[in-house]
Amino acid sequence: MCRLSIIIPLWADNDSFEDTLASVLQNRPAECEVIVVHSQVYDDPYDLAGEVRFVPVPQDAGSSQMINAGCRASQGDIVHVLQPGVLATDGWTDSALASFRDLQVCAVAPILVDAADEDRIMAAGLRYARGGRRVCHAAGAARSEDSRVLLREIVGPGLFAGFYRRWIWEAIGGFCERLDVDWADVDFALSLQALGYRAVLAADSVVRTSSTAVPDVPLSFRSGRGAECVFWRHAAVNGLAASLVCHPFTVFASLLRDGKRGAAYAHFGGRICALFGIGGHLAHAGRVRRDVEFFLLETPPAALNSGRRQDPQGPSAKSSRQTYRDAA
Numbered sequence: 001m002c003r004l005s006i007i008i009p010l011w012a013d014n015d016s017f018e019d020t021l022a023s024v025l026q027n028r029p030a031e032c033e034v035i036v037v038h039s040q041v042y043d044d045p046y047d048l049a050g051e052v053r054f055v056p057v058p059q060d061a062g063s064s065q066m067i068n069a070g071c072r073a074s075q076g077d078i079v080h081v082l083q084p085g086v087l088a089t090d091g092w093t094d095s096a097l098a099s100f101r102d103l104q105v106c107a108v109a110p111i112l113v114d115a116a117d118e119d120r121i122m123a124a125g126l127r128y129a130r131g132g133r134r135v136c137h138a139a140g141a142a143r144s145e146d147s148r149v150l151l152r153e154i155v156g157p158g159l160f161a162g163f164y165r166r167w168i169w170e171a172i173g174g175f176c177e178r179l180d181v182d183w184a185d186v187d188f189a190l191s192l193q194a195l196g197y198r199a200v201l202a203a204d205s206v207v208r209t210s211s212t213a214v215p216d217v218p219l220s221f222r223s224g225r226g227a228e229c230v231f232w233r234h235a236a237v238n239g240l241a242a243s244l245v246c247h248p249f250t251v252f253a254s255l256l257r258d259g260k261r262g263a264a265y266a267h268f269g270g271r272i273c274a275l276f277g278i279g280g281h282l283a284h285a286g287r288v289r290r291d292v293e294f295f296l297l298e299t300p301p302a303a304l305n306s307g308r309r310q311d312p313q314g315p316s317a318k319s320s321r322q323t324y325r326d327a328a
Helices: 014-027 063-073 094-099 147-151 166-172 181-194 221-234 240-257 263-298 301-306 315-327
Strands: 004-010 032-038 053-056 078-082 105-114 117-123 126-128 134-136 161-165 198-209
Touching: 004 014, 004 063, 014 032, 032 063, 053 063, 063 078, 063 166, 063 181, 078 166, 094 105, 094 161, 094 198, 105 181, 117 198, 126 181, 134 181, 161 166, 166 181, 166 263, 181 198, 181 221, 181 263, 221 263, 240 263
Parallel strands: 004 032, 004 078, 032 053, 105 198
Antiparallel strands: 078 161, 105 117, 105 161, 126 134
């Protein structure tokens, strides 16, 4: 069984993807596998089938579905997602993997720096404001001058570059496929936090990206719906009363800031649409907790610590878990 599974989704142009794949193959650590998930035809021009596992998915698969497909195909104890345009560096996994020695740590964020100026931080994990704003932590800070900012707690890694325990991904049920990666990462991180697990920043784990690939949430109807869905799912994490007070200010501040862009109103419309499912959003945290509790009943902690099951999605486990969910 390999220690690490590196998952690269092919959803961008081939140049960005191939740059990322080449950087991983050049710098990959021992005991790892590389998985490429693709919904479009990829001819493998460099004949990498012996070094890379290619996992095809339907053409209409969403970004979160693609990442889940890669995680499902993985064999490592730790899964690491790198999106196209993010470049691996020498030894970038060492510090991140060492962080998992703490069994309460279930997710680790590397530092994303500007490829043109490696002293400039693009993101050092994610933070989540009480009002429902997703923030790339330390964006724009200088690594050499603002090291104190890296000591602040994060909510989790972004799916542009993040490490996760494979068993917690399975226990939670994967990244929410109703959300794009821009909100699925925060949703997953907040679920970890609610369950009592931790996400940390590995300050010595560094990946690079271009300044034009800054990970930010686009303004669209879908992103607005995702933002509102995540807020109501996890409003209680930072205190329900405080979250409800802060939320209107976050929503209208965003509208005022981006009001000159037509997409801002589509984003706001997505938020309004999400309110029609508020009951399901509020019940989400309880469902996740029940799923994880049942998963741990099936698989004792000792088994998790010594390695995950060989067939975690076998027929008996899958059917019993589905029966449990239906009953709940």
